[in-house]
Amino acid sequence: MTSPSPQGRSFTVRGVAAGLGVGTIICAANMYFGLQTGWVSIMSMPSSLMGFAVFKLLKPYLRFPFSPVENVLVQSVAGGMAIMPLGCGFVGVIPAMNYLLGPDEQGPLSLSMWQLIIWSLGLCYFGVVFAVPLRHQVIIRERLRFPSGFSTAVLIRVLHSRGQKSSPQELDAATKGGFASLAAKDDDPALVEDISPSAEEEEPEAPKDLDWAYNMRLLLLSFLVSGIFTICNYFLPILRDLPVFGTIAASTWLWTLNPSLAYVGQGIIMGTETTLHMTLGAIIGWGVLSPLAKMKGWAPGPVDDWEKGSKGWIVWVSLAIMLVDAVVSLAYIALRPVFTTHAVPALAVLQRRFRQSRIAALFGTPHQYSPIPSQEQQEDEEQEDDDQAFPAEEEDGGQDDAPTDQQVNNRIVFWGLLASILICVLSTQIVFGHLVPLYAIVIAVLMALVLSIMGVRALGETDLNPVSGISKLAQLFFALIIPQSNKSSVLINLVAGAIGALQAGDLMQDLKTGHLLGAAPKAQFWGQIIGATFGAVFSAFAYRIYTAVYEIPGKLFQVPTAYVWIFTARLVTGQGLPYMAKEWAIGAGVLFAMTTLARTLSVGRPWRSWIPGGIAVAVGMYNVPSFTLARAIGGIVSWYWLSVRKQSTTPLIIIASGFILGEGFLSIVNLWLQALKVPHY
Structure with missing residues (x-):
């Protein structure tokens, strides 16, 4: 069953241009x-807010309204570019090849600009195209939640409805994953529609946390503060x-604090739980193991x-913790359907009723709804969404999707x-053909398809993309098929592990947003292709x-993920x-295998x-404490704001995004200052 399309143009030249502009800022910040630390974010919500602000400022010059579905296009283009x-x-494998490969490992490997472009173009389309068939499975059939995509859809809905809150029925439909369930209705006001002064006076004032102008001021202010601090x-x-x-402690054991507002902002977005676990990793790694290894003579x-x-x-x-x-x-994730298949008919009705009751309790009356779910709410929603791993039922309206003419043609898919597979193989062969055998490249591509499916499912259910762990699994697999006697075995392992469609998971968040708002999947597909x-x-x-x-690696850019990549390659190739x-x-692997299993089985539990x-914990161990402590500050700020002050998440996320974008973008100024050799003080 298909649903009618919402109003608005899903694909426009101006939307693509705005998306590229926003994506450039985020891409520069991600680099x-x-x-520095390996942290990369697609930042969908800031993309939507910045796109909305651009067209709001251009309102007098627009020929037709800027609609929610066009905002989805902006976000899709920006996301395709940002990832x-x-x-x-470029934040892991390439630095490892360029700087960390030893002479006996066919390194260090120097790649020209054209080789870097050919390599990156070969990898960029793989995940985008593969996301299309995965979309039908995980969004339409299984209706996985993709919490960040859901939150972004709610934010866009709020922005374009001038602060009007969604009704419980709309939120219920959106939670069930219905197509266009958060799309604006025919009687909703368009962004550039002329409104008489009397109508504006009669309209109730939107709460501050839902007011786009207020949020935009927060974003710009935090952007400027962070940018000035960066300079x-x-x-x-x-x-x-x-x-x-x-x-x-600072000079000998590296216990310092980098009071970067950007890393505080990252801590806010990561949440209290994640940042405190990272701090635990820093304490174990840098406070216990590092002094122990030094004093015992192991290091x-x-x-x-x-x-x-x-x-x-x-x-x-x-590394052992990440692998297990x-x-x-x-x-x-792979085995759960095997054990739950026979239980579906007996539990389906009870699960649906339970979900509906939990939804009612979660959202309450309209004035109680917070547009961006808090971390605690998301964990509760993940538990209630366990039943979404089963096929949709007839009484849910069937497997509704966009109109056929708005979907990506099966032939194109x-x-x-x-074509994307062939381009990936060809580009890798052009850049590394003299060092990496063709059969290894082909196997890497095929394996990437399998691993990306698990990554997408993990992201859809938990909102976490296990990129690091999946890449390490790929490296481990290739150690079994590449002879260790091969002089290029470490390089082959790096190249094979780097080939993947892992960005499909992050791009699936955008596809979930578009699905809820009724955007054309075809427009999102081409937008992501252009952005990529x-x-x-x-x-x-x-x-x-x-x-x-x-200087890379150096004091400012330590490229820790590059060391993780090269150490993994050396480990699995027998060094x-x-x-x-x-x-x-x-010992750490055994311990964290048990803790990971316990966390997996206790989703939604208070403990x-x-x-x-x-x-x-692993990230807190391989990053120096200065970055982790700054993120911990952000996590504590998040806890105080949400749990103690009981405030809305929206302004906090906006401020955090401004901090991240401010340092990421204004670091370009520092780049020029460094190039011109302007002295430090």
């Missing part, structure tokens, strides 16, 4: 933060590493030495997927500029581990947040 620093490997950091480098625990070099110091030693423990977390989580193309080329240029101006690293890695999350 900056990715090289490319991660999808093309100050250039002239006063001491601000990047404050010795808050004393000079000895005799300086602490900040990746090769002989405890900084590199604790990465092996972190990925294996346990993905195994649960087939030939597009085939520009993002791939822009990321290659941005990477080349950063590596030309800054030895540092002394005692094997024993501690196995779940007290069980450490493997990925969060």
